[in-house]
Amino acid sequence: MMPLKIRWSLIGVLLALAAYAAAALWVARRTSARTESVTTLRVSHWLLETGYREAFAEIGRAWEQKQAKAGRAVRFEQIVVPTRVYAAWMRTNLVGGTAPDLVYVKRENGATDELMARYFEPIDSEASAPNPYNAGTPLADASWRNTFIDGLAVTGTSPGLADIYAIPTSATSIRLYFNPRLLEQITGLSTPPRDWTEFLAVCEEIARWREQGQHRVVPIAGSRVNATLLFNLAVGGLAQSSARQIDRRGDLGTGPAELLVAAQHGDWKLADYTLALRAVQELGRYMQPGFLQMQREDATMLFGQQQAVMIVAGSWTANSLHAELPFTPGVAELPLPSPSDPQWGGGVRGAATDNAGLMFEGFALPRAGKQRELALDFLRFLSSQEVYARYAELSGCLPVVKGVTANDRMRPFQLRRDGFRPGVPLNQVGEATRRLWDQNLQDLLPPSGSVDRFTQLLAAHLPATLAQDLDRWRRSIRTSVELQDFLLEARHQLSAAGEIDLSRRDTLLDSQAAAESAYYASFFAPTSHP
Amino acid sequence: MLALLALAPSVAPATDNVPWKRIASFDFAAETPASSQPSDVLATALSLIGRQPRTERNLARASVLLTELAQRSDTPEFAAAAAYHLARLAQMSAPGADALAVADQFVAAYRRWPGTFHGQLSLLRAAPIQGYLITDDTVARTQIDALAATAQSFTDRGVKRNLLATLAEIYYRRGWSAARAQQLTEAAVALGFDHRILAANLLAASATRAAAAGDLHAAVTHADEFLRRYPDDVRGYELRQLRAEWAASQP
Numbered sequence A: 001m002m003p004l005k006i007r008w009s010l011i012g013v014l015l016a017l018a019a020y021a022a023a024a025l026w027v028a029r030r031t032s033a034r035t036e037s038v039t040t041l042r043v044s045h046w047l048l049e050t051g052y053r054e055a056f057a058e059i060g061r062a063w064e065q066k067q068a069k070a071g072r073a074v075r076f077e078q079i080v081v082p083t084r085v086y087a088a089w090m091r092t093n094l095v096g097g098t099a100p101d102l103v104y105v106k107r108e109n110g111a112t113d114e115l116m117a118r119y120f121e122p123i124d125s126e127a128s129a130p131n132p133y134n135a136g137t138p139l140a141d142a143s144w145r146n147t148f149i150d151g152l153a154v155t156g157t158s159p160g161l162a163d164i165y166a167i168p169t170s171a172t173s174i175r176l177y178f179n180p181r182l183l184e185q186i187t188g189l190s191t192p193p194r195d196w197t198e199f200l201a202v203c204e205e206i207a208r209w210r211e212q213g214q215h216r217v218v219p220i221a222g223s224r225v226n227a228t229l230l231f232n233l234a235v236g237g238l239a240q241s242s243a244r245q246i247d248r249r250g251d252l253g254t255g256p257a258e259l260l261v262a263a264q265h266g267d268w269k270l271a272d273y274t275l276a277l278r279a280v281q282e283l284g285r286y287m288q289p290g291f292l293q294m295q296r297e298d299a300t301m302l303f304g305q306q307q308a309v310m311i312v313a314g315s316w317t318a319n320s321l322h323a324e325l326p327f328t329p330g331v332a333e334l335p336l337p338s339p340s341d342p343q344w345g346g347g348v349r350g351a352a353t354d355n356a357g358l359m360f361e362g363f364a365l366p367r368a369g370k371q372r373e374l375a376l377d378f379l380r381f382l383s384s385q386e387v388y389a390r391y392a393e394l395s396g397c398l399p400v401v402k403g404v405t406a407n408d409r410m411r412p413f414q415l416r417r418d419g420f421r422p423g424v425p426l427n428q429v430g431e432a433t434r435r436l437w438d439q440n441l442q443d444l445l446p447p448s449g450s451v452d453r454f455t456q457l458l459a460a461h462l463p464a465t466l467a468q469d470l471d472r473w474r475r476s477i478r479t480s481v482e483l484q485d486f487l488l489e490a491r492h493q494l495s496a497a498g499e500i501d502l503s504r505r506d507t508l509l510d511s512q513a514a515a516e517s518a519y520y521a522s523f524f525a526p527t528s529h530p
Numbered sequence B: 001m002l003a004l005l006a007l008a009p010s011v012a013p014a015t016d017n018v019p020w021k022r023i024a025s026f027d028f029a030a031e032t033p034a035s036s037q038p039s040d041v042l043a044t045a046l047s048l049i050g051r052q053p054r055t056e057r058n059l060a061r062a063s064v065l066l067t068e069l070a071q072r073s074d075t076p077e078f079a080a081a082a083a084y085h086l087a088r089l090a091q092m093s094a095p096g097a098d099a100l101a102v103a104d105q106f107v108a109a110y111r112r113w114p115g116t117f118h119g120q121l122s123l124l125r126a127a128p129i130q131g132y133l134i135t136d137d138t139v140a141r142t143q144i145d146a147l148a149a150t151a152q153s154f155t156d157r158g159v160k161r162n163l164l165a166t167l168a169e170i171y172y173r174r175g176w177s178a179a180r181a182q183q184l185t186e187a188a189v190a191l192g193f194d195h196r197i198l199a200a201n202l203l204a205a206s207a208t209r210a211a212a213a214g215d216l217h218a219a220v221t222h223a224d225e226f227l228r229r230y231p232d233d234v235r236g237y238e239l240r241q242l243r244a245e246w247a248a249s250q251p
Helices: A004-037 A052-069 A083-096 A113-119 A124-128 A180-187 A196-211 A224-238 A240-245 A256-264 A270-285 A296-304 A315-324 A372-383 A385-395 A408-413 A431-443 A451-496 A502-521 B002-007 B018-024 B038-050 B056-070 B076-092 B099-112 B117-133 B137-151 B157-173 B178-191 B196-212 B216-229 B236-249
Strands: A039-045 A074-080 A102-106 A174-178 A218-221 A308-314 A330-332 A361-364
Touching: A039 A052, A039 A372, A052 A074, A052 A372, A052 A385, A083 A102, A083 A113, A102 A372, A113 A451, A174 A180, A174 A224, A174 A315, A180 A196, A180 A308, A196 A218, A196 A270, A218 A296, A224 A240, A224 A270, A224 A296, A224 A308, A240 A270, A256 A451, A270 A451, A296 A308, A296 A315, A308 A315, A315 A408, A330 A408, A372 A385, A431 A451, A451 A502, A451 B018, A451 B038, A451 B076, A502 B117, A502 B157, A502 B196, B018 B038, B038 B056, B038 B076, B056 B076, B076 B099, B076 B117, B099 B117, B117 B137, B117 B157, B137 B157, B157 B178, B157 B196, B178 B196, B178 B216, B196 B216, B196 B236, B216 B236
Parallel strands: A039 A074, A039 A102, A218 A308
Antiparallel strands: A102 A361, A174 A308, A174 A330
8 A cells, every 4th residue: 555645745746747738739729720730929028017918918819800801810019028038038949940020120139230231131122112001091101111110221221231131110219207195285386397407496395394204205316227217318418519529520429439439539638528427417406315236126116105295217118007006106207507607618519309219129020930921011000000009009108100299198209309408427338347337436426536536536537447447339330340341242232133222232241431531530539620 | 463363263254243243242252263354363362362261362362363463454443442351351350549551542543543433432431530549630631621622523423422421420429520510411412322221320420510600590491301301310309409499589
């Protein structure tokens, strides 16, 4: 006779085996049934914020029905992979030939020029033809690319390859959320502060209110992520003048590379950022102690528990924030000083534009995909004016299709175009300078930091980190130009053979020549301004 | 060269541009055709250069193939292409000031094959090297003036517009002549750019460079054109402010 304990263990194992067998059989039957009669379109992305998955699911169902009416049985399936592992997951599947039919890509998330050229298919010719799903709309005759607000020049075009690879789904911006009830209760204001001085005064009033023991509330909920967004807005706004000074091409476009080159040749001065650093220190006073060690969730919880009056967050989190908050927040731009502000306006030229609202990001078509036409059909369906309007409504994204307006909740996030280009935040210049900033920020922030000490620290270490970042930038340009050389030759030969349009060679040539010119210009030390 | 080609696996000569399609997707590992067709030789050489991990042996093999192809007189387009890629190979190992010697290689390639795409492309590559790395202002100016004169005869529209744009920026950055920078920028813009962002960049630069040259009428005209063509561009607001200043300052 078997002991009772062993008998129960055996029964458990048998039950587990039976359950596994049943599950395997169920999956196999489902898979078999699906593969026999239904074609599945698999789409991967990392958009985990509230609204995006739901929006894709609804648009996917609508697309399935549309296909069914045309006599095609198709199934739409989302594969949602967390951002942290997405790049590795994507590369593994692309290399292994197991990538989904559509893959959401972004340069900062692993979509390098090399990866895009090797594993994805450019869709320039498709983007040049009208989107049939726009029939009957004002966009009916427009080429697909021209149905997007930027003509896919930024959002859809891989920067180093100068080809259209992606169909974007949204733009982004960063705004100040506030708790209207708390704001009014503490300050008597029914609207958010309209200028920088008033904003600081409101923060001060809230801080005093807390000190008087009225309520455990801080002016701004901070975390490493949210504080960085806030500081970058402030630095960009208060150092606008420096953006003009480092523009050596005269095309009004400045970014990290221009700052690196200008710094190398003494045309960029840390002194131009003094007011911006002072602003960061001031803002640091108004966040909860230890905010740099907090996660985004901590800051959101603080704001949600009404222990903070304000928080700075991106448009992509708007739906999640609204879902998590027990009150309806107000949304506004971070107010900036006016240029005439004697204390803060030294580097300000006016309102700041939402410089980085558009970037290369969207759904791309893997070369190994076996359902190319179906994947393109879904993208056309998703980005058609009427369907996209529904997508924008459901997801709460900032729209990128012409004629589609943001929903009421997202209207305050609409990209600001009537402003000057912001200065380049130091933590966006390059990896070495970002580390220097991040690792020493506490020397600027309260309770023990000071602008003078932080400036001295930067003055001592910035030349080295900026030089490192310039080297890294030069290496990346050289790598990119070398890769482009192969493509350029291939496109030259293919266009000569009539296989592709000459414009695909020449678009790449434009991009490569500009990059190479910038590379060699970075070695030139100007003796005087043009 | 035949001996080298014999090292490659035996594959029929390409007739459908497959090697170029592979290179266009950065597939350098594939077998290359054992053919003496110039297109195949060039594709083989580029595949050897692109193959990872990059080895001295592959680079040397590519160099031999390109050198022999550059000496062939029956196919000037491919000979020019080979000379161009030989100079590019040399440029890979000369990232900084050493690149000046490579610029001479590019200029030589142009002089030998001035009517070809690669000959003209070679001069486009020489321009930023000479324009930014030659420290003596007089020497640099002489070289760039010569390139600007030569650019007028270019037949490849894509190369010509980029050379004009590159030269314009050199005149502007070096502070030699805002008027010449304006003139060359306008000439580049007139040829039309396929790359939308660069087209917008150049039009914005036309306006500011014209203003720098004191030609405020042209500056206003270019600003208007920019605002008409790129109404959603992030620089529109700033350019409108500048346009108002220029318009108010016009005599």
